[in-house]
Structure formats: structure tokens, C-alpha cells
Amino acid sequence: MAHGPSQNFFSRWLFSTNHKDIGTLYLWFSFAMFLLGGFFAMVIRAELFQPGMQLIKPEFFVQMTTMHGLVMVFGAIMPAFVGLANWMIPMMIGAPDMALPRMNNLSFWILPFAFTMLTATLFMEGGGPNFGWTFYAPLSTTYAPDTVNYFIFGVHMMGASSIMGSINIIATVMNMRAPGMTYMKMPLFVWTWVITAFLLVAVMPVLAGAVTMMLMDINFGTSFFDAAGGGDPVLFQHVFWFFGHPEVYIIILPAFGVVSQIIPTFSRKPLFGYSSMVYATASIAFLSFIVWAHHMFTVGMPIAGELYFMYATM
Amino acid sequence: MMKRAKALFLGLLSPSSLLLAGSVSAESATRQLNMPRGVTEVSQAAYDIHMIMIWICTVIGVLVFGFMFYVMYAHRKSRGVTAANFHENLVVEILWTIIPALILIVMAVPATTALLKVYDTGNPDIDIKVTGYQWKWQYEYIGEGVKFMSELRTSQDEIYGRAPKGEHYLREVTQPLVIPTNKKVRFLITGNDVIHSWWVPDFGVKRDAVPGLFTAAWAKTDQPGTYVGECTELCGLGHAFMPVVVEVKEEAEYEEWLAGKKEEAALYASTIGKQWTFDELMVKGEEVYGRSCAGCHQANGEGIAGVFPALKDSPIALGPAEGHIGILIEGVAGSSMQSFAEQLSEVEIAAVVHYERNAWGNDVGDIVQPIDVLNFKQSQ
Numbered sequence: 240m241a242h243g244p245s246q247n248f249f250s251r252w253l254f255s256t257n258h259k260d261i262g263t264l265y266l267w268f269s270f271a272m273f274l275l276g277g278f279f280a281m282v283i284r285a286e287l288f289q290p291g292m293q294l295i296k297p298e299f300f301v302q303m304t305t306m307h308g309l310v311m312v313f314g315a316i317m318p319a320f321v322g323l324a325n326w327m328i329p330m331m332i333g334a335p336d337m338a339l340p341r342m343n344n345l346s347f348w349i350l351p352f353a354f355t356m357l358t359a360t361l362f363m364e365g366g367g368p369n370f371g372w373t374f375y376a377p378l379s380t381t382y383a384p385d386t387v388n389y390f391i392f393g394v395h396m397m398g399a400s401s402i403m404g405s406i407n408i409i410a411t412v413m414n415m416r417a418p419g420m421t422y423m424k425m426p427l428f429v430w431t432w433v434i435t436a437f438l439l440v441a442v443m444p445v446l447a448g449a450v451t452m453m454l455m456d457i458n459f460g461t462s463f464f465d466a467a468g469g470g471d472p473v474l475f476q477h478v479f480w481f482f483g484h485p486e487v488y489i490i491i492l493p494a495f496g497v498v499s500q501i502i503p504t505f506s507r508k509p510l511f512g513y514s515s516m517v518y519a520t521a522s523i524a525f526l527s528f529i530v531w532a533h534h535m536f537t538v539g540m541p542i543a544g545e546l547y548f549m550y551a552t553m
Numbered sequence: 554m555m556k557r558a559k560a561l562f563l564g565l566l567s568p569s570s571l572l573l574a575g576s577v578s579a580e581s582a583t584r585q586l587n588m589p590r591g592v593t594e595v596s597q598a599a600y601d602i603h604m605i606m607i608w609i610c611t612v613i614g615v616l617v618f619g620f621m622f623y624v625m626y627a628h629r630k631s632r633g634v635t636a637a638n639f640h641e642n643l644v645v646e647i648l649w650t651i652i653p654a655l656i657l658i659v660m661a662v663p664a665t666t667a668l669l670k671v672y673d674t675g676n677p678d679i680d681i682k683v684t685g686y687q688w689k690w691q692y693e694y695i696g697e698g699v700k701f702m703s704e705l706r707t708s709q710d711e712i713y714g715r716a717p718k719g720e721h722y723l724r725e726v727t728q729p730l731v732i733p734t735n736k737k738v739r740f741l742i743t744g745n746d747v748i749h750s751w752w753v754p755d756f757g758v759k760r761d762a763v764p765g766l767f768t769a770a771w772a773k774t775d776q777p778g779t780y781v782g783e784c785t786e787l788c789g790l791g792h793a794f795m796p797v798v799v800e801v802k803e804e805a806e807y808e809e810w811l812a813g814k815k816e817e818a819a820l821y822a823s824t825i826g827k828q829w830t831f832d833e834l835m836v837k838g839e840e841v842y843g844r845s846c847a848g849c850h851q852a853n854g855e856g857i858a859g860v861f862p863a864l865k866d867s868p869i870a871l872g873p874a875e876g877h878i879g880i881l882i883e884g885v886a887g888s889s890m891q892s893f894a895e896q897l898s899e900v901e902i903a904a905v906v907h908y909e910r911n912a913w914g915n916d917v918g919d920i921v922q923p924i925d926v927l928n929f930k931q932s933q
Contacts, residue, residue, distance in 0.1 A: 292712055297793075366860065377748075539761060
């Protein structure tokens with residue numbers, strides 16, 4: 240049997256279990272989403288070029304702001320770093336491939352379907368999601384268009400993809416390091432990605448919980464986020480930001496890792512304080528779980544909560 | 554353009570220059586980049602902390618980036634410098650952990666004091682209930698029997714560019730909230746439908762209006778004037794069109810205004826039984842419709858397919874008047890059609906129901922009187 244990738248274009252890219260090919264797919268997908276999200280941003284800026292309404296109606300404008308946020312966060316930034324991880328991590332730790340190559344393929348191929356479904360809502364009756372990328376209830380439940388159900392399903396799919404990608408990275412780093420590649424010898428990019436992967440595994444299910452509660456409120460008569468039924472709209476924000484704040488670090492930590500590789504390389508000297516960088520990154524990840532409500536300072540929390548979240552944030 | 558750019562630049566460079574130059578008009582506030590110092594204890598405390606933090610950040614930024622620039626410039630490769638290969642220094646690492654920690658502690662002290670001030674909502678002189686609606690504010694003077702809606706006054710023509718934009722474009726309302734000077738006013742803030750946020754930068758007040766929950770904020774100022782803010786929580790299509798306008802009046806003037814408002818309420822109660830003519834109701838109804846209904850159901854009554862149903866040729870608008878009134882009074886559960894019983898008066902509900910039944914080719918032809926609405930309410 241011949242070596243190397245399949246010569247058939249479709250079987251090479253659709254059925255690939257090669258970490259570099261999948262990394263390439265992730266990076267191209269991310270770039271495509273970057274252009275799409277960027278296009279949405281251009282629509283927003285074109286409308287805002289002058290005060291008043293010129294080009295689009297308010298109902299389309301809010302769909303653009305929402306879709307821009309969702310596409311950029313879940314479609315452009317996160318897949319870009321998973322793509323880099325797929326390419327670099329096996330090579331950096333001396334592994335022949337990722338630990339779970341078929342799951343790697345699956346976790347990528349979920350994404351195009353999730354985003355096709357999400358974007359398709361723009362062409363449906365009632366329009367796309369129009370409640371901002373933070374989709375606060377009850378604007379995203381009682382007052383949302385019916386297409387919100389597609390949005391919820393899309394978020395579930397993205398979450399499943401992220402969790403699979405993260406498990407793959409954790410399994411690879413834990414099991415497939417070359418002999419002599421101890422944890423404290425790993426390049427910092429690998430470290431930041433392992434920590435990011437743990438964050439993802441911890442918080443994506445929380446996001447899934449939030450959208451599932453929305454789904455229940457919308458379709459099955461529950462009142463998680465409806466005060467009239469004994470629920471609480473503020474609960475949504477607590478659950479969302481318990482995901483949302485670590486998400487900030489999910490996005491930034493791999494970038495820190497990239498910077499920590501590039502700068503030492505081009506300044507021709509070893510990284511200063513490698514071990515404290517590793518500990519600092521781990522501490523940031525831990526702290527990111529206990530400061531979520533600083534996104535909610537105006538919501539009217541009790542003073543004790545407000546003070547705690549202020550101090551913890553500092 | 555240049556003038557605006559210059560004003561922005563000045564605002565950025567010396568935040569206090571605009572304030573020193575004279576009184577803060579609403580106009581200057583819109584063009585100023587820095588946060589306003591405001592007119593209440595809370596807003597001034599927030600401003601002072603903000604300035605301390607900005608300066609701390611500026612000093613640190615200049616030192617760190619200055620050092621980096623110097624190092625990169627002085628030790629560049631073209632000067633033949635070779636990289637030093639040391640990579641651990643415990644003393645330096647401990648130092649740059651402890652110094653920021655100390656700076657943080659220093660910053661935490663004024664921040665705590667200011668936050669305690671924000672939460673000091675006890676012993677108010679006046680209580681005002683603020684309710685966020687899609688997309689307007691309602692103000693109720695608790696214990697005074699005075700309650701009104703504060704809605705955007707800017708016309709659709711200005712917004713859509715069919716008429717020149719006025720001086721207070723999107724920063725003007727039908728009835729501003731009026732409060733007196735030198736009284737502690739407590740705002741009890743809640744929402745009716747989705748979450749809104751009531752923001753008056755000059756008071757240092759920003760509080761979410763959450764349906765089913767009350768939050769409190771307060772203001773006390775000795776400076777009369779008009780203070781403008783916005784809704785600051787995305788609340789749907791009209792989010793940009795529900796400004797907050799507060800007028801602070803001298804106490805005597807305020808008392809006079811309040812007495813006038815009470816009289817108005819009494820007068821209204823006595824005229825509710827008046828018989829209106831078909832055309833009077835159409836005129837009044839069109840006005841109310843433009844203000845309260847057209848945002849969703851559109852000026853032509855055709856709604857937005859899949860989101861907001863059309864009223865033109867709708868079975869409700871063409872059916873019995875009682876059912877039509879019922880929709881406005883009770884709303885439609887589980888949809889964005891809210892109850893208008895608290896938002897619109899009986900006269901307004903009657904007029905708008907009448908208008909919807911007889912506009913855009915709907916021609917039921919009956920007359921809906923305010924008394925019908927009152928009877929409907931009482932029969933509930």
C-alpha cells in the first residue's frame with residue numbers, strides 16, 4: 240500500500256485522520272468564518288457611517304451584531320487556535336499524530352454544519368438570532384424569533400466539537416510525549432493549550448446547560464429565567480458568565496502561548512521565567528472561574544457579592 | 554469635522570478641560586471621550602477613582618513600554634549585540650509580583666469607599682419607581698399618584714433622514730423625569746418585559762431594569778439642569794430609541810410642576826366618560842399607534858412576517874371590539890405582545906383600537922369609546 244495522503248481530493252480532506260490536514264481544515268474554516276464575521280461587521284459599520292437609518296432596518300442590524308459576535312468567537316477565533324494546536328502540538332512534543340485521530344476528524348466536521356445551520360437562520364422567517372452574542376434571557380427566550388431553536392442546536396454542536404477537540408489535546412499531551420519530554424520541558428504553547436483544554440472541558444457543558452434551559456423555557460413551559468414562573472432572569476447571566484469569563488481565557492491563553500514562542504525565538508534567547516509562566520497561566524485559569532460576576536456589576540447584586548467580585552477580579 | 558476631531562482630541566488629552574471651560578451642556582457631554590465628572594457624590598467618586606486608575610496605568614504603561622523600546626533600540630543586532638542567556642531571577646520575579654499586588658491594594662481602598670456610597674440607598678426623601686418597557690421608560694412618583702411614560706420625541710422622519718436632524722436628535726423625550734435639587738431621590742428600578750438598564754452618567758447611576766426584580770439607585774445634586782442617558786442593555790429593536798432624560802429643578806419649581814401633574818391626573822379622571830367622535834379618535838389613535846405600536850406592527854399595519862403579525866386584515870382587528878380591547882389590556886402570553894393596561898390610558902387604548910379597526914383599509918366602522926375600555930377593565 241502506498242504511503243502518504245490519499246490522492247483523491249474528497250477522501251483526503253473528508254476522511255482525514257492526519258493532524259496536519261485537520262489542522263489545515265480548521266485554519267481554512269476559521270479564515271472563512273473570519274471573512275463572514277468581518278462581512279457582518281462591515282454591514283454594521285456601513286449603517287453606522289452616518290447617524291440615522293440608511294441601509295438596513297433595525298431588525299437586520301441586531302441580527303448582524305449578534306451573528307458577528309457568534310461567528311467571530313465560535314467560528315473564527317476558537318477554531319483558529321484548535322487548528323494551530325493540531326498542527327503544532329504533536330510536533331512540539333514529539334508525537335506521530337494526535338491521540339484520537341478519528342475523533343479529531345469528527346470534531347472538525349461538526350463545525351461547518353453547525354455554522355451553516357446558524358447562518359441559514361438569516362434567511363428564515365423571523366430572521367436570525369437578534370439578542371446579542373450574550374443572548375440574555377428573556378430577550379432570547381420569550382421575546383426571541385422561532386429560529387432561536389436552530390441557534391440553540393448550533394451552540395450545542397459547537398460545544399460538542401470543542402469538548403472533543405479539548406479531550407484530544409489533553410489525551411495527546413498526557414500520553415504521547417516523546418521519551419524525556421517531561422511536563423516542565425514542554426514548549427509554553429503546549430502548556431497554555433493544555434490549560435485551555437481543561438477550561439473548555441469544564442465550561443462548555445455549562446454553556447450547553449444555559450442553552451438547554453432556554454430551550455426548555457421556550458418549548459416546554461419551564462420558567463428557569465422567568466420571574467413570573469418563579470425563575471430568575473439574572474440566573475441566566477450567572478450561568479452564562481460562568482462559561483463566558485473562562486471563555487475569555489480560552490481565547491487568550493493559546494495566544495499568550497504563541498507570543499511566548501515567537502518572542503524568545505526572534506530575540507535569540509530562552510524564555511525568561513519559564514516555570515513561573517506555567518504556574519501563572521494555571522493560576523489565571525483557576526481565577527477565571529471565580530470572577531464571573533464582574534460582567535454583571537450593574538445587575539443589582541447585594542453589596543457583599545459586588546465587593547467580593549471586585550476584589551477577586553483585582 | 555476638524556472641529557469635532559479637535560474637541561475629541563482635547564477631551565482625550567485633558568479630561569477636565571471641558572469641565573473647566575464652563576458648565577457641562579448635554580452637547581459637550583456627547584463629544585467628550587472621558588467619563589463626565591457628573592453632579593452627584595457617587596458620580597464624582599467614580600470619576601476620581603477613574604482618574605487615579607488612568608494615571609496609574611499611564612505611568613506604568615510609559616515605564617514598561619519606554620523600557621522595552623529602549624532595550625530593543627539599544628541592544629539591536631545591527632549594533633553587534635549578542636543576546637544574554639540568563640533566564641531565571643527569583644528577586645525580579647518576586648518584585649514584579651509584589652509591586653502590582655501593592656498597587657492593587659492601594660486601588661481597592663477608594664474603590665470600596667465608592668461602592669459603599671453607590672449602595673447607600675437608605676433614607677430617601679423621594680421614591681421614584683422606574684420601569685423599563687420595550688422601548689420607553691415609565692416613571693411613578695410613589696405616594697403622589699403621579700405616573701407617566703417617557704418616550705422618544707425624535708420623529709421617524711429625522712431617524713430615516715427624510716427631515717434634518719434636530720439639535721437633540723435621539724436625546725429628547727415626550728416627558729422627562731423631573732426631580733428637585735438637594736433631595737435624596739431613590740430610584741426603584743424594574744423591567745416590564747426584557748432587561749433594560751437605566752443609565753444617567755452625570756448621576757453615576759447605571760442599574761439594570763430586570764423584570765420581576767427591583768434594584769435601587771440614588772441621586773442627590775445641587776445643580777439644576779438637564780441630564781441625558783441611554784438604555785444600556787440590549788433590549789430589542791428599539792434599544793437605541795429609549796433615551797433617559799432627567800430634569801433637575803429648584804425645589805419650589807419642582808413642587809409647582811408636581812402640583813400641575815396631580816391636577817392633570819385629576820382632570821383626566823373626570824373626563825374619562827366623554828363621548829369622542831369617529832374622527833377625533835382616528836387622530837388621537839394614529840398618534841398613539843405611531844408612538845406605541847408602529848415599532849413592531851409597522852406604520853402601514855403590515856407587521857414583519859414571522860415576527861410581528863399584521864394588523865391589516867387581521868381577524869382580531871376585524872372581529873368584535875371586546876376581543877380587540879382584550880388583547881391590548883391583557884397582552885398575549887408567551888409573545889412580545891405585552892399588556893398595555895399600565896402603559897396607555899383608557900382614552901389612548903380606545904383611540905388606538907379604534908384606529909386599528911378603521912385604518913389601512915380595515916373598515917369595521919364602529920366607534921370604541923374610553924368608557925368601553927374602562928368597562929372592560931372593571932369586568933376583569
